[in-house]
Amino acid sequence: MSHDIYSSEGLYRIVEKTDLSPTVSKHVIYAPLIAVKAKAGHFVILRSREGGERIPVTLVDWSPENGTVTVIIQSIGKSTTEMNAFKQGESFLDVAGPLGTPVEIKNWGTVLGVGGGVGIAELYPIARAFKEAGNEVVSILGARSKDLLILQDEMASLGRVLVTTDDGSAGRKGLVTDAMKELYAAGEKIDAIFTIGPIVMMKFVAEASRPHGTPTFASLNPIMLDGTGMCGGCRVEIAGKPKFACVDGPMFDAHQTNFDQLTKRTAAYRESEKESLERYTKDHKCRIGLH
Amino acid sequence: MENKPKKPTPSLKHNLGRHQDPAARRGNYDEVALGFNLEEAVTEAARCLGCKTKPCELACPVNIKIPEFVDLVYKEDLGAAASKIFETSLFPAICGRVCPQETYCELHCVLREKFGPVSIGRLERFTADYARKNGLITPPPCAPDTGKKVACVGSGPASLAVAAELRKLGHAVTVFEALHEFGGVLSYGIPTFRLPREVVRFEVDMLRKMGVRFLKNVLVGKALTIEELKKDFDAVYIGSGAGLPSPLGAAGEGLAGVYSSNEFLTRVNLMGAHKFPENDTPYYIGKRVVVVGGGNTAMDSARCAMRLGPESVTLLYRRTRAELPARAEEVENALEEGVKLEFLTAPVQLEGDERGRLKRVKCIRMELGLPDASGRRRPVPQDNTEFYLEADSLVVAIGQGPNPVIQQTTPGLATNKWGGIIVEEGTAKTSLDGIYAGGDVVRGGATVLLAMKDGKAAARAMHEKLSSGGGK
Numbered sequence: 001m002s003h004d005i006y007s008s009e010g011l012y013r014i015v016e017k018t019d020l021s022p023t024v025s026k027h028v029i030y031a032p033l034i035a036v037k038a039k040a041g042h043f044v045i046l047r048s049r050e051g052g053e054r055i056p057v058t059l060v061d062w063s064p065e066n067g068t069v070t071v072i073i074q075s076i077g078k079s080t081t082e083m084n085a086f087k088q089g090e091s092f093l094d095v096a097g098p099l100g101t102p103v104e105i106k107n108w109g110t111v112l113g114v115g116g117g118v119g120i121a122e123l124y125p126i127a128r129a130f131k132e133a134g135n136e137v138v139s140i141l142g143a144r145s146k147d148l149l150i151l152q153d154e155m156a157s158l159g160r161v162l163v164t165t166d167d168g169s170a171g172r173k174g175l176v177t178d179a180m181k182e183l184y185a186a187g188e189k190i191d192a193i194f195t196i197g198p199i200v201m202m203k204f205v206a207e208a209s210r211p212h213g214t215p216t217f218a219s220l221n222p223i224m225l226d227g228t229g230m231c232g233g234c235r236v237e238i239a240g241k242p243k244f245a246c247v248d249g250p251m252f253d254a255h256q257t258n259f260d261q262l263t264k265r266t267a268a269y270r271e272s273e274k275e276s277l278e279r280y281t282k283d284h285k286c287r288i289g290l291h
Numbered sequence: 292m293e294n295k296p297k298k299p300t301p302s303l304k305h306n307l308g309r310h311q312d313p314a315a316r317r318g319n320y321d322e323v324a325l326g327f328n329l330e331e332a333v334t335e336a337a338r339c340l341g342c343k344t345k346p347c348e349l350a351c352p353v354n355i356k357i358p359e360f361v362d363l364v365y366k367e368d369l370g371a372a373a374s375k376i377f378e379t380s381l382f383p384a385i386c387g388r389v390c391p392q393e394t395y396c397e398l399h400c401v402l403r404e405k406f407g408p409v410s411i412g413r414l415e416r417f418t419a420d421y422a423r424k425n426g427l428i429t430p431p432p433c434a435p436d437t438g439k440k441v442a443c444v445g446s447g448p449a450s451l452a453v454a455a456e457l458r459k460l461g462h463a464v465t466v467f468e469a470l471h472e473f474g475g476v477l478s479y480g481i482p483t484f485r486l487p488r489e490v491v492r493f494e495v496d497m498l499r500k501m502g503v504r505f506l507k508n509v510l511v512g513k514a515l516t517i518e519e520l521k522k523d524f525d526a527v528y529i530g531s532g533a534g535l536p537s538p539l540g541a542a543g544e545g546l547a548g549v550y551s552s553n554e555f556l557t558r559v560n561l562m563g564a565h566k567f568p569e570n571d572t573p574y575y576i577g578k579r580v581v582v583v584g585g586g587n588t589a590m591d592s593a594r595c596a597m598r599l600g601p602e603s604v605t606l607l608y609r610r611t612r613a614e615l616p617a618r619a620e621e622v623e624n625a626l627e628e629g630v631k632l633e634f635l636t637a638p639v640q641l642e643g644d645e646r647g648r649l650k651r652v653k654c655i656r657m658e659l660g661l662p663d664a665s666g667r668r669r670p671v672p673q674d675n676t677e678f679y680l681e682a683d684s685l686v687v688a689i690g691q692g693p694n695p696v697i698q699q700t701t702p703g704l705a706t707n708k709w710g711g712i713i714v715e716e717g718t719a720k721t722s723l724d725g726i727y728a729g730g731d732v733v734r735g736g737a738t739v740l741l742a743m744k745d746g747k748a749a750a751r752a753m754h755e756k757l758s759s760g761g762g763k
Contacts, residue, residue: 005515006465006523008506037514045508047471053562053571054471079571094471096508225562225572226479228469228510229696230534231554237545242538247513247696261545264647268547272573279568 003032003067012092015068020150023075024118025084026060032067034059034097040105040129041219041251044071044097045227048083052093055079056224056246058122058196059098069097072121072150078276085284099227103217103251105129109191112183112214113139113155114176114205116197120151122219123196130194131158138162138190140179142201146170176201177208190214195254199263206254218254220245223266237261292330296337298365305407306335313627317597320483320565323624324388324413329367332417336365338402339409346399347411352744353380353452357396357411364414370427372418377431381455381497382448382743384423384490387416389481390740391618423493430500434461439757442467442524444511444697447475448739449530449730451495452746453753454503460754464503465524469510472561475532476739479561480553482591484598485621512696517704517726526725526753529712530746533731535692539583543641544687548575548649552584552592552688559595577683578602581652582630583638584688585610588736590621592686593630604630605680609637609657609670635659635670639677641685652680691736711735719749727753 016028034044043058061070075081083092103126111130115123120141131137137159143149146169155161162179163171172179176197183190193216195205202218209216222234222245229247236245237258243249296303309325316323327335339361347357356375363372376383392398392412400408422428439462443450446468454464472478474491499505509515511531520527536551538544550558555574558564562572580596582589585608597604606625608615611634615622626632633654640653656676659668693711698704705713705722712721712728719727729745731737 006504006506033509033514051563051566051570094508096469096471096510097514099510099513225554225557226470228513228534230536230694231557232536232538232551233554235545242545258545261647265545265547267646268575268648269573272567272575276568276571276573 003035005033005036012095014086014088014090014092015066017086017088020072021147023084024072024148024150025075026070026072027083027086028068028070029092029095030067031069031095031097032064034069034095035062035067036064038062038069038098039102040125041100041103042098043100043227043250044069044095045099045224046071046083046092047094048079048086049093052082053079054094054225054227055083056099056221056227058219058250060121060125069095072118074118077273078280081277081280096227099246100250101248103129103194105133107134108215110136110138110189112180112190112193113137114142114180114193114195114197114201115139115155116142116176116201117144117148118150119197119201119219120149120155123194124151124154126194126196127155127158138183138188140164140176141171142176142197143170175204177204180205180208184208184212193217193254194251195219199259199266202254203259206257206259210255216254217251218257219250220252220257220262221250221266222262223268292333292367296334298337298362299340301338301340301402301406303334303338305338306331306410306413308410308413316484317628320598322487323484326420327413327417329421332364332414332421333367335410336361336414338406339365340401342401346401347396347409350399351396352740353386353747355379355383355396355415360418361409361411361414364418369418369421369425373422373428374431376415376418380743381431382451382494383415384419385448385477385486385494386740386743387412387414387419388486388490391738393619395740420490423490428497430497431459433459433501436463437461437757439463439525440465440523441753441757442520442527443530444517444520444528445469445475445530445532445730445732446473446495446505447530447532447730447742448477449532449742449746449749450475450528451498452743453528453530453729453750454498455501456747456750457753458498458501458503460750462754462757466503466505467509467511467515468505468507470561471507473505473507475530479557480588480591482556482560482595484594485591510696512700517697517701517723521725525757526727528719528746528749528753529697529721529726529728529732530730530742531694531697531732533691533734533736534694535710536687537690537692539638539687539689541638541640543643543649546641546643546649547647548577548684549641550684550686552588552686553691555592555686556588556595559599565595565599574599575684576601579680579682580604581638581680581682581685582606582688583685584608584690585615585617586688586690586736587617587621588691589688590617590625592688594625594628596684596686597628597630601683605633606630607633607636607638607654609635610659610667611635614667637670637672638685649682649685652682652685654678654680691731693732693735697732709735717748718752719745720752725756
């Protein structure tokens, strides 16, 4: 089956939708141009409807044959909640991509992937690409609790998986960095680390690997607007210099990243985000039990 | 119209059209300049001498047939007047609003010195608006299909002009846009109070009716490369603009509340953040807004910010009022709306609170020294003049460089030291065969009208190449 990448027919239709947990859904979207170009580390910008905002989401999977791309969205605010309420057969108004610079895939030896929460979904294609490039892949997957763990089987198909949960409901109780420290203490060979998850987690992953000198890369998640390099809203400080995460990243050297500035910048619209979500949930009967 | 003045009557009062009251417009995003009604337009048109030498027409970058269309306005034949303009430009409602006529057609009007020039821009705008609202506009006919395919990268003024010209000549044109709306700076940059979006959409739709294909959400350079486009199209035009914001270079630019003008204007103009939470995109400006810069983008940013209801908007410019690059009309409008201008002032450091939000701006005073390379007197920092401005947000509007994505991903494409694409004068040819470029990606941040002029010139060169069996 071939797809006309210059046609706009049927674009951005959700051909398959699966709920992975009460707040996390997987969307398989028809977007043939993106499907033929996607590489591990790319992201797309989604917009649900007129008046909607532009949201960056990392690509989890893609199929040039079917002309589809797959994203996994966690309901954390108004737009993501609204997107996860989409049904199979409905369409996003806009999907732009693939955007960003793909991760450089090479043979490091042993690659450790550290994913937190919905970041596991974003880690998966990268870990898969490293596996295909001949690396041994070890993963640490962290979540608040068991029901927020996703893609455990997929990650396990790539190599050894260590699971940690905050409440101990799956794997070992504790943080991903506890599992990291154990690997280091056991003298295991780790040649590079790729981490995706909450900013605070990535920051501590970087701190845990810094004394060992292991090359460590984090997929940064600043606020984005256009995602094409024209506004600088997503600027992050790497080695003291401003970089645009949307075109230069989103994957950067974690040991050179100013995580504190990133944390503060992502909080810039917290009040507005809260107001928007409250207004939405008041108008819509909450389907997913967030409130 | 009864009691119509005889033509020509140059001494009738030079009419600049009606404007929305400053107090009222501070609270809305509706158009500030209200333009003419039919009677005002006909009366203004009556002033035109219909010069045989047409100095106005020669001065127009796209050579609109000015005396002829103005005469048709006088005759109240607005459909014919619109068609007359269409012979050389398909975007009269846009150009009539955003072109700085005072430096082109109206500067050369023979009435200018003695009576004030004919308000050509206002008449062009009136013609387009009247014809649009009354259904008098029919898209111009296109030549039979030539079988040649052209890709235009970007949907700003340069690409739109290329698309219009080449489609009229019978070529198949596809326009690629990275954002979700078409128009480039006409959509994300220029505020609605200067350019209503229905005008942009109408003129884009007209190209669609002529058969131009528009694809959104495609960032050429990432999603598709120029090399890939070259395989599928006979010629490619790069009109990707100057959308790379120049940083201030002051410490503290990473604080929350510090915006590039591109981000701030995109939030409001493209995403409709001024209507949050009805629209989902938020903005943050706080009580005191500082804008840095002196061009039209700085004025647009300051006036947009003013409409979000802060206590104050202060614009910092490092030279004096005489050197302000913004149009005089926009500066006047900004002042009327309450924007404060601080001249000979530059920010040197941005300071934040414990949450990482901007709190105050450390500034210094300047004096003008000797002229620099651009011929303007260089601002020289003065010692011991530091002072602080309290600010919750700051918009940096000190210029834009060419969008870099295509240059970085197109091997062999020659660029200058600012990252602008180098083209052959007059033909718009780049260093790569079959690839053309124009507008801000070549010039750096310039004007809508120069971009359209570039587009028209490029279309002529591309047509010549395509018709001679060339292209690929």
